[in-house]
Each structure stands twice: as structure tokens, then as C-alpha cells.
Amino acid sequence: MDKLRLYLVTDSEILKGRDFYAEIENALRGGVTAVQLREKNCDGKEFLEKAIKLRELTRKYGAWFIINDRIDIALLCDADGVHVGQSDIPAIEARKILGNNRIIGVSARTIEEAKEAELQGADYLGVGAIFPTSTKSDAKIVTMEQLRAIRESVSIPVIAIGGLTLGRVRLLKQYNIDGYAVISAILKKDDIYEECVKWSNMVR
Template sequence: MVDRQGLKKDLKMYLITDSNILEGRDFYKCIEDGLRAGTTMLQLREKDIDGGEFLEKALKLRELTRKYGVKFIINDRIDIALLCDADGVHVGQSDIDAKSARKLIGEDKILGVSARTLEEAQKAKEDGADYLGIGTMFSTSTKLDAKSVSFETLEEIKQKVDLPFVLIGGINLDNVGKLKPFNPDGYAIISAILKEQDIYAEVKKWLEVI
């Protein structure tokens, strides 16, 4: 079984990969800079690469995350998560359902599920999720089709679904203060960190703010 109390700490600074935002910079160096700076969880999420490249990235990042003692999550691809012995998987509402994902990964791997509504969050918990990724909180360039979650819905999920949760979607250092009153276990960040030239310094800034 997953230790959900320990998981809360791991969710604090949740970095998600996106090669496109790095614009040709060295993928592994950029991600390692983030890990070195204090990222607590890393998710490999690459929508535009084939399975072979995804697996290659997963195997290399598995080594790096072990080096820094950081939990490693694979987005969507359960087969690749199992092949590289990731710490868990994250599934969205249009991916394989959480119950099937849990069956495949077993009880000892972390299962994260995206939720935008109270119903989705409740079902995720029933189906065996260990944590929720709630969002999109603000408009974002990395998920153009994503619908925003209102603060009222966020509060409702927090009150009625007893699971650790991270907030995701368009969060940056200018607007993260609006989310702090909800006391999330962490923030899942993509472009606000990866677009910066000095990723190490940017992660340090985030850790000071959150």
C-alpha cells in the first residue's frame, strides 16, 4: 500500500516534463537541474514522441530520480511505467480508467488521477487513486482544451474527498498566492519552470514561495 502521509510531502514541488517548452535545450540537463534544486516529484509527460523515445526518456529519468531520491511518475503509459519501475502512474479522464490502472500497477505503486469535478474526484477515490491532480486552475498554453476549475468546485472537492491533491494548470509565481488558502499538498508545474533559462534557480524560487 502507498503511504499517503509520506506522499503529501512528495507532492509539494511536482515538476512535469514537456520537451517542446525547452526549445532545443538539453532535456536531461534541464530536468536534472530541477531535481538538483529540490523538485520532490517528477512526471514524464510527453505528448509528441513515439513509444521508443518515451521509454528511453523514462529509463534515463528513472536513474536520475533515484540519484536525487525523487518520486517518479509516468503520465498515461502504464506499460512504460512498469518497464522502467517508476513509482507510479498518472491518468487523465480520457486515459485508461483508474480502476483498470490500479489492477495493472498493483497496490504498491502510486496512482494519480486528474479531476475537474466533484464527481470525477469521488470516482477516482473509489477506484483506488492515491492523489488527485485538480485543474486547470488558470488558462494554460500546454493544455489548450482544458476547462478551468472554479474555486468553489476546488473547495467542494477538498471538503468531500479525503485524498492528497496537487493543483495544476497555468499556475505561476504571480498567481500561486490565490491558491494558497486552499492549502494543497503541492503544485504541478510545467511551463512556469521549464520556460526559464535557469531552471535550478526557478525551482529554488518556487520552494521559497510555497
């Protein structure tokens, strides 16, 4: 699943008033291979509007488009799939609604959660937080040892998330990770296109 290699998670608040769609397009131009729409403070109408527009942009650049949690909106905008957490609809139930042609990602912090997600039909795992992160202050840290153990316990792709920076990617490469999910390390940059070019080169 090469499309998981550089996985951008949206957060319009980090952009501080900059044009949301223009900056996500800059990220796609720079080499982002998947975009997850995760807007914590959007109402349903605005979330759907963003989803429809990002679906168009991701198609333009050949990137996957994933919706956080909202299976209904994923179907309405014809997204490639959804990402669910441990407190959301289980993957096995999400699959009944989405069918077999869409991607389901599941957050996992332990071997048990990882194995259960794979058993339920998850297509990939998002594992973290690997490092402390400002975008999810209550996130518990997954150690490097736990990351390695999770990677070795499942056969589906694993992407790392949480506090990732270009320097920290170098540390993670030894763990045979399939992708890197990034939020603030990209979206806080003044030149998002140039930053994504650097990331794209790093995670190859």
C-alpha cells in the first residue's frame, strides 16, 4: 500500500486562517499520498462540504482520501475509505456498511488491539502516539518496543502517527513502517509544498 507512505491528517485550525483547500493542494503537489479529513470542530454540513472538495483534489493528484470516523460522509463523497478509533464503530461493522471495495484503517496502541483489528478486516493500522503531540494532548505514548511488536504481530500495513518530524522519521525507518501520518509538522510550515517535498524524499 504505497499510498500510505506520506499520510496527511487535516486540521484547519493549525493553518490559522490560511486557505484550507489551497494548502492541502500544496501538500498534494509536494508528494502527499493520502489525506485524512479530520476536523474536530466542524459541524456535519461543513465537514461534508470539505469532504466533497477534498475528494476532487485527491483524485486530481492520485492520492487516497480517507474520512475520520464518519462512515456516512465517506459514502456521500465517495471517499476511498474511513479511519476509526478504538471507541468508534468496529471495523467489522464498518465493513458491512462500506462493502469490500473501500479501505478501513484502525487506530491501535497494543498488540491485542492490532490483532483484533486485523481479524475484523482492517486494511491498515495507525499506531501511536509515537511521540508527544500537540494535536492530541491526551494521547498515550507507544514505545519503540511496542511499535516493533505490533509491526511483527500483524501482516497488514502499519503507519506511525504522533509527533513525527523529519528527524524522527530517521529513527523509525528501522521498524519497517509502511507509512507516516503527519499533521502539525507539515501544516505549521509557511511553505507546505516545499516541506512535503522534503517529507516525500525522506519516506521513500
